[in-house]
Amino acid sequence: MTKQVNAHWTELVQSGNRIYIGANAGLPETLLAQLLAHKRNLSDVEILQISTLGDAPWAAPENSAHFKVNTFFISGPEIRQAVAAGRADYTPCFLSEIPTLLQDGTLPIDVALIQVSPPDEFGYCSCGVAVDITHTAAKAAKYIVAQINPKMPRTMGQSFLHIEKFAAVVNSEVPIATLPIAKQTSITERIGQYVALLVPDRATLQLGIGKIPDAVLASLTQHQDLGLHTEMLSDGVMHLMQQRVITNRYKTFHPGKAVTSFCMGSQTLYDFVHENPHVEFYPSHYVNKPTNIARNDNMISINSAIEVDLTGQVVADSIGHDFYSGIGGQMDFVTGANLSLGGKSIIALPSTAHQQSVSRIVANLQPGAGVVTSRGHVDFVVTEFGIAHLKGKSIRERSLELIRIAHPKFRAQLLADVRQHYWVPDYQANTPTDIPELGNIQLRQIQLKDEYFTLRPLNPADERRLQEFFYSHTKHTRELRYGYDPKLMSRENSCSLVSIDQSNDCALCLVQEQGTRTSLHAVARFYKIGETTCEVAFVTKETSQGMGMASVLLEQMIEIAVQRGLHKMFALVKAVNKPMLNVFLQHGFEIMSGGDPHEHELWLSLKEGAR
Template sequence: MSSLTQPKTGDPIPWTQLLKSGYRIFVGSHAAVPNELMADLIANSRGLNDIEVTQVFTLSDNIWAERKYAELFTVNALYIGGTSIRNAVAEGRADYTPTFLSEVPKLFSDNVLPLDAALIMVSPPDELGYCSLGVSVDVVSSAVKNATKVIAQINPSMPRTNGHSFIHRDQIHAWMTADAPIPESPPPEMDQAVEQIGQYVSVLVENGSTLQIGMGKVHDAVLRYLGNHKDLGVHSEMISDGVARLMKSGVINNRKKTFHRGKTITSYCMGSKMLYDFVDGNPHVELYPAEHVSSPVNIARNEKMVAINSAIEVDLTGQVVSDSIGRLLYSGIGGQVDFIRGAALSKGGKPIIALPSTAQDKNGKLISRIVASLTPGSGVVTSRAHVHYVVTEYGIASLRGKSVRERTLEMIRIAHPEFRRELLEKVREFYWVPEYQAQAPTSIAELGPVEQKEYVFDDITYTLRPLRPADERLLQEFFYTHNKETLLMRYNHHVTQMSREKSCSLVSVDQRRDLALCFTDRDGAREVIQGVGRYYFSEADNSCEVAFVIKESRRGKGIASTLLKEMESIARKRGIAKMFACVRRDNKPMLSIFENNGFTYRPGDTMDELYLELALSGEKD
């Protein structure tokens, strides 16, 4: 039994016996914040001063952080959340202690932040005397274990969740019963940019993946676009309404997980009453402490682990700012680094940062969130070496294994078009890209919203996508796989070198005017170009000249015909009047492809060539 006589239900909590001035207390987190318990403490705080309130994010008004309670409380936020906390930190009335979510429990257990009391919210005890920590186990579990006293708000509305979520009533020194709705997090409003980000991220999620999803509208958008996926799992520091909906539909079934198979694993839940009802007694959802769920080692035990997190800004090398806007401390580190690192260590894992490409400053001016240099005072939460993918509404930047030059070009490609030229000019000053890199990345709207398609030839999955400025090295590698005959047929003379500058010119295309597509597949985690098709637009007669080349080992499978059909489709949508090509007479396979796709031919300018032409409508579809 506890050392203090527990008050009967309805009796006042003897705060002056439990707490002293100068104590450090922990307040329950996220949707399990004991608001009524804190209100009772404030109402009965006579004689108490300078109590430090240590907390992570709380779904609350955080009235204890208001200026009028400055003599009673000082807040030490391990994660900044809510207007009251943010204002108190900005005004110097509260502190922010940056820390990984997985390491918060050790701050308590190692007495770095010793706790005199933990104020928590729990469900009523069962017949064996066990209460559930309900919708928030995360760091509450450690606070309960390490605090000198535990004071609870017993809430009949608190769901009883499974996992490591239980505390016996003998561990509680004092309590009050207060029935109150669990705080809800309203669904965020979506916009077109966020919807597009969700669609892009869903492309990166393979069937059978295990997901970590954070909070906010980007993450909600991702969940909306996973409805057609199969056999997904969840290992995440939090779950929201979207996870519950996907579990109900069978998309999330956890069958392919390699750690905690069959279970959705999380440390807290935050959403609507629907979510709280869903997790109540649900044997398929288990809550565990943050040190277990957010451990990078445990995260990596799930194969195909996909970690999806957001950011305030990202620089062109991949440095991620998540907890501050310049010198303004805004949120916290949370579980981002833990999950990004865990996903990177996972077999087939994908660490992803997703964010809108722009924001508005305090004057309403549009600013880029993809920046050449971080805003002065900004803190790097996730390093440039951690992130594999960055996603905006303009595409997916693949950074893994890329040089600073390559990732700079990838990042500019997913920036808002209004800022791409400016970003390119800035990084040329730093010599991150060479002086001959003059064309800013452009997009192919006609290829569809995600600018890529998948095809299967001979049981091999290929991706059709635009050639990009960061493909300079990939195109060089592709060139040097060609034999002499291929080079002769393609270039009409024996080319022996593809210089970096020449390769740059071939991948740096204004895709709004000309066109450059490629087919790629995977050699392990490495992307390999297997075919390239392009056309060059002539404004004089509204025509385009077509050319393509396929790796020798991949010919005869339909890649060339597919490339030609895709280019024809885009040309028609752009209202181009005709397509033409000049092909050597002895290049029988290529002549056959053009003829089979409706091109007619006549003698070319030389005896060695044929001129092939396909009339298009000349009008946009």
């Protein structure tokens, strides 16, 4: 079934019309070139678009009398410059809600210019790599003009339009625009590793485009049976599907299928999605609908930001008064992930900008900056310095969590700034510090008796968590740890215990992450005494004793002490505390004779060769 080519399709476009142009890698470049060639007959035509891949000559200054761009997402230098200069408009809207604006007449479309695959034997053309809002815009338009391109992949799902619906077609075989894979840096690689720690096996993922999503995907190669429900599909996703990391086997919505609305990447990616029954493309109003997203259990949304303030407000579409990108689907997926059983929303960004001269974790948002994701929606914020857990946290706790993952050179100023608003009390004197010996990634995943725990530094944001840990102990445990029964642990005392200089002393903990919940199971610390000696001590939650936590923590403490050049480590242990005595003895400590018969003094030589 064929349709006659209308060589004069531009006659369908009149001055004052609103034209929709296909998005992302589905941009109908041939049609746009023909439109520009006939611009002398047109005035005040509004070009409605979302993000596009490639140049945007219709937004150039010389075309401003003919075309005015109205974009839902700012991409590329030409569109960004046009918006900044006032030649183009930016319309903020959740991606899931844009189709409604087109369907209900809020933004009526006169002509939709789209790019599709050749028709099949039944006359159906596929929107290919760009179903997104293009499919909906075409159905809402008075007239559809289609660029039929044999190189456009035929994608499965709800991607098809019948050729009889087209007012005109132009045959044009041209390469589909590709997007090179961004080169990784040590910073984005660390961010990817931290985010991967938050992703459980069998989770369903949503990721965007760029260095950080690519770094996350590269860090997921050891995961099992992941699923995909995302607005955009990239080369990194393709690689994980080929490696059988993404299997979609345990998805609870569209099981067995990777669900997306558009893809951008290499020609290899486009070949991969062509007639691939395991990848289904649906319009944005379906893929991005929060209630649909939430039908995936363990839904993990991973998005980026321009800046985040210390209360958790996320700026993602502007730099101050200058609009930079768009709302896109961030809030759609943050909301959907929050509604999902076991879901998490993650915002990941580098800690600094402009060659480390500007902190992207800020006490106050820039004037004019717009909040895309509210402080009430974010579960986790990740930088190259770690993971901040925000869900259920007070403003004080959020501030300390976010200061901890800010760049170290900005932490003191952030703490000083946040004190001006009384968000952090005066007794919180120290900024969070890292343990240098743990390296770039300050977390360790530990498996103990078929359960997983995270080993990490204790930090100021753990103040309340340490209080809860203390009050969970029995009188017997408190007496074994402290030598007497301290019945109270004030916030001031808890703060002093978690706010230590980790480059001098050392405090570690083992925590268990269950969704967005964190529980403290064991704490270990050593205090430096003099130049070459330290005292070590532990306490483990009663319900976790006997799992080997003390051994894990002690081994890490010994390793850190050795790297710091300390010569001796000692501990004081009650004689009745046989399990703890055995832990020390198994790690080479020796009991010193004499002293109190009710308390043993144990020593370990840390000099090389002595152990």
